Amino acid sequence: AAAGPRRPIRELPDELISQIAAGEVVERPASVVRELLDNALDAGARQITVRLSAGGVRLISIEDDGLGIPREELSVALRRHATSKIASLSELETVGTMGFRGEALAAINAIAELTLVSRATGADAAHALDGRTGELRQVARNTGTTVEVRELFYATPARRKFLKTDATELAHCIEATRRHALARPDVGFAVWHEGKLVEQWRAAADRDQRLADALSNEFVAQSVAVSHVGGAVRVVGRAGIPDAARSRGDQQFFYVNGRFVRDKVLSHAVRSAYEDVLHGQRQPVYALYLEIDPARVDVNVHPTKIEVRFRDGREVHQAVRHAIEDALAAPRAGEAALPAG
Ligand code: ADP
Numbered sequence: 001a002a003a004g005p006r007r008p009i010r011e012l013p014d015e016l017i018s019q020i021a022a023g024e025v026v027e028r029p030a031s032v033v034r035e036l037l038d039n040a041l042d043a044g045a046r047q048i049t050v051r052l053s054a055g056g057v058r059l060i061s062i063e064d065d066g067l068g069i070p071r072e073e074l075s076v077a078l079r080r081h082a083t084s085k086i087a088s089l090s091e092l093e094t095v096g097t098m099g100f101r102g103e104a105l106a107a108i109n110a111i112a113e114l115t116l117v118s119r120a121t122g123a124d125a126a127h128a129l130d131g132r133t134g135e136l137r138q139v140a141r142n143t144g145t146t147v148e149v150r151e152l153f154y155a156t157p158a159r160r161k162f163l164k165t166d167a168t169e170l171a172h173c174i175e176a177t178r179r180h181a182l183a184r185p186d187v188g189f190a191v192w193h194e195g196k197l198v199e200q201w202r203a204a205a206d207r208d209q210r211l212a213d214a215l216s217n218e219f220v221a222q223s224v225a226v227s228h229v230g231g232a233v234r235v236v237g238r239a240g241i242p243d244a245a246r247s248r249g250d251q252q253f254f255y256v257n258g259r260f261v262r263d264k265v266l267s268h269a270v271r272s273a274y275e276d277v278l279h280g281q282r283q284p285v286y287a288l289y290l291e292i293d294p295a296r297v298d299v300n301v302h303p304t305k306i307e308v309r310f311r312d313g314r315e316v317h318q319a320v321r322h323a324i325e326d327a328l329a330a331p332r333a334g335e336a337a338l339p340a341g
């Protein structure tokens with residue numbers, strides 16, 4: 001459109017700033033689930049319950065048994081750029097928590113009706129804060145936090161129009177929970193929809209058990225253990241045998257220091273490792289966990305933190321490629337090598 005008469009430069013009102021920022025972090029109900037699960041895990045939760053209504057559009061409630069938030073900090077938690085996780089640039093460079101930007105609760109509060117209910121460790125009562133009115137009241141609950149999010153995008157109808165059916169949004173919410181569950185086998189997860197339990201993964205003894213529970217027994221049976229150290233990078237997890245490859249890449253999970261990521265270096269390394277054994281468009285299945293000194297990876301690249309940047313991409317590429325190639329080449333347990341000839 002042609003420029004109209006010039007308007008003066010003005011700072012945007014706070015609420016509008018938050019609504020604009022929310023667009024980067026919250027695309028759909030599953031984005032809210034992801035952020036709230038990050039927070040629950042950062043708080044040391046052992047058991048997390050996700051309750052949804054209408055695919056999460058009407059209600060997302062996430063309850064944890066973590067450290068909780070002291071009453072006097074509840075309203076601070078909803079402010080923009082307010083976080084307990086970092087306090088300086090040097091802490092950002094070695095951050096070990098899932099969160100650190102202090103944006104999620106403020107963003108969600110700007111585009112939905114949010115209630116923050118919490119009881120901090122050692123506190124003698126729980127309190128509920130209404131994100132809209134700021135009203136604080138005492139309630140009953142054990143140590144931990146519940147965040148309730150109602151009527152997502154009520155204030156931004158344009159965004160709401162992009163949502164798919166409830167069933168599709170529910171599937172994305174479940175997938176977001178599954179991604180966290182695959183990172184943290186020691187934590188129990190349950191997902192309810194419209195009052196019905198739809199997924200439950202109990203705290204598991206080890207990663208393979210969680211992979212079996214949250215993916216399938218078949219995933220574990222048709223994959224080989226990966227365990228490899230290359231330079232400063234450690235890669236563990238499971239890589240599917242070629243026969244387990246699928247037409248869709250829907251069982252491909254990559255984690256960097258416990259965070260689910262999508263990364264070109266990593267997916268290229270996986271593709272090269274499978275190059276000689278997979279043909280056509282077949283997609284390998286895998287759940288791989290990369291551990292690397294936090295100072296060697298920048299997680300502050302994208303508001304949703306799904307992208308990372310490695311200081312030494314080549315080292316990471318090699319480590320991942322070799323990890324998979326070695327695992328696929330090793331004889332599988334229970335399959336004695338056939339005598340030659
Ligand atoms: P960030 O996770 O980046 O710090 P958030 O907006 O997600 O930012 O959360 C703000 C703060 O609120 C967190 O730093 C944390 O102190 C507190 N908080 C949020 N969710 C929880 C929770 N489930 N349990 C305990 N504290 C929480």
Ligand code: MG
Nearest residue numbers: 038039099104
């Ligand atoms: Mg957070």
